[in-house]
Amino acid sequence: MKRSSGALARTSALLLVLFALSGAPAHAGSWVHGSYTNLWGSRGFQLWVPTGYQPGEALPLVVALHGCFQNPDQFAGLSRLNQKADAEKFLVLYPNQATLFNGTQCWNFMIATNQERDRGEPSIVVGMVDWVKSRYAVDSRRVYVGGVSAGAVLSSILLACYSDVFAAGMVGAGAMYKAATTASGSVYAMAFGSIYSPDDRGADAWACSRKPRWQVPVLVLHGTEDDVVNPINGEQAVRQFLQTNDYGDDGANNDSVPYAPTRVWSGRSTGGRDYLVKEYAYAGRLLVQKYELKGMGHAWPGGDPSYLFADPSGPDATTLMWDFFKQHIR
Template identity: 70%
Template sequence: MSMKRRGVVLSRALCLLAGLLALSTGTPAYAGEWVHGNHVGAWGVRGFQVWVPTGYDSMTPRPLLVALHGCLQNPDQFAGLTRLNEKADAEGFLVLYPNQATFANATQCWNFMLGMNQERGTGEPSLIVGMVDLVKQRYAVDSRRVYVGGVSAGGVLTGTLMACYSDVFAAGMVGAGAMYKAATTVSGTAFSMLFGSIYSPDDRGKDAWVCSGRPRRTVPVLVMHGTEDSVVNPLNGEQAVKQFLQTSDYGDDGVANDSIPGTPTSTRSFTVPGGRSYTVKDYVRGGELVARKYEIHGMDHAWPGGDSRYPFADPSGPDATTLMWDFFKQHALDVP
């Protein structure tokens, strides 16, 4: 081989090595691309994927959305189902997709019912917050606008992250999920999925407030649930709303005094052209939208408006991804 040819081969090899090193160390990629990584914490290791939106630059802090997939899903499938990457490109936010490991759960469900995954600083919640910290180190993230949303098992874990890390997440979305600590055992989980939680949303509302260290702030929540959900009883969605209203009731002034309304301040009905009808219930206090619930009539266990090429999609429902982001845009933490 000639010296010139050897030089070309060596140059290409070095470029390939540099690219692999950049990916493995999490160096920001080009806009509009995936970045894969792993986070190692005191409670184990989990993989993750980050979508860096088109137009990203390191000089402009961006919102960050943590997207939690459900059982029998992975980040690629959840991204495809929700079309979140397309929304991120259009709106200019980063998306972090944590990936549940099969060695932790063979069906890739988040283990939300285990005690270590229901507290601050332990278990899977601590790993996900560790990923958020990692993304903040490597990208320009607006710490006031970090959000979390998920479906099914991811929706339940979303409730835990909102409850125990309300200083990290400005708002959250619980899709086809349940309230914080709806169940604390595997058998209890099966019961709550079928019939709703045996625990009081008011008690769990206080538990959630305590888990974040009794903060003085409301915790805005968006809940979406199908009225015919055959996997997670729709009562769980109602309990999630009540629980976070109680959490916000404690958070706004430090006591439970019904300062946050427990009944909707408005109820509206809509119909997707050629699709499902749905009801929207808003809970507003002092001009702040503290909670919003979507009840999608006739929908089973699914992501409303999802891409039909993926499991758990209900294309006839409203566009949950757009509705979620529109809710999130109304909320930010008071301080960085």
């Protein structure tokens, strides 16, 4: 039986579509597993490629850093970040801290090697970012980093030392840059706050990024009843990044970026969680935003309750994070 010219055309079109899909880097809405190695070591990672990904369309990239006793799958499940990525169309990179390098899967943020540019774990994470950029369509102006607990402290380090890579970041239940420089010091800092001056660390962070003349927007989330990472760490992180941004404005420590919030307001989540928000705007731009979550412990607010460290009463940290990120382009 002969096929009609219309049927042949439809068959040819279908074959062309299948051929094009077979040549795509990854199927949309799927995991890509890999590892990255440099002189400082090797770590695995998982990349979420969202539904609707097209190789020619440059998308934002969010680097999501899990906390202790977590892995990428668990952090993705807790945060529901992949669902947000599908809805808003961005890539998500989840670096993985193996138990070989830390028995509790914590990022080793307290080790001096991991607090500098082009060294240690920060260099590995940035190497992963470069790996993704080399294989997927990434908008380099919209690369962000955020994490929880130990992952949040590593986020502070990456924002401090690679402000040329990350357009904005989120510190969830974490601490400022170089809050501790030893293992024993990290135990003290988590319990009582850092012994170091946030202003001094703000200058150190600016220097780690090679003294740039731009700002580093940061969202800070912290529960007022966090008994793992003392809430004072959240306030120190705010102060440190404001000081970093003061230097980034004009290269001088002259309070051009003031510490006083430009707006303070309160709210209540649909789950009944009260919160206080402090906003620090500069030149019409929201530079630092802090959510103080009333009565919340060490948790990811709005997280899936089937995972550890979830506080389902909200507000939804994933939505807050993405809403903050998408305001900022490097």
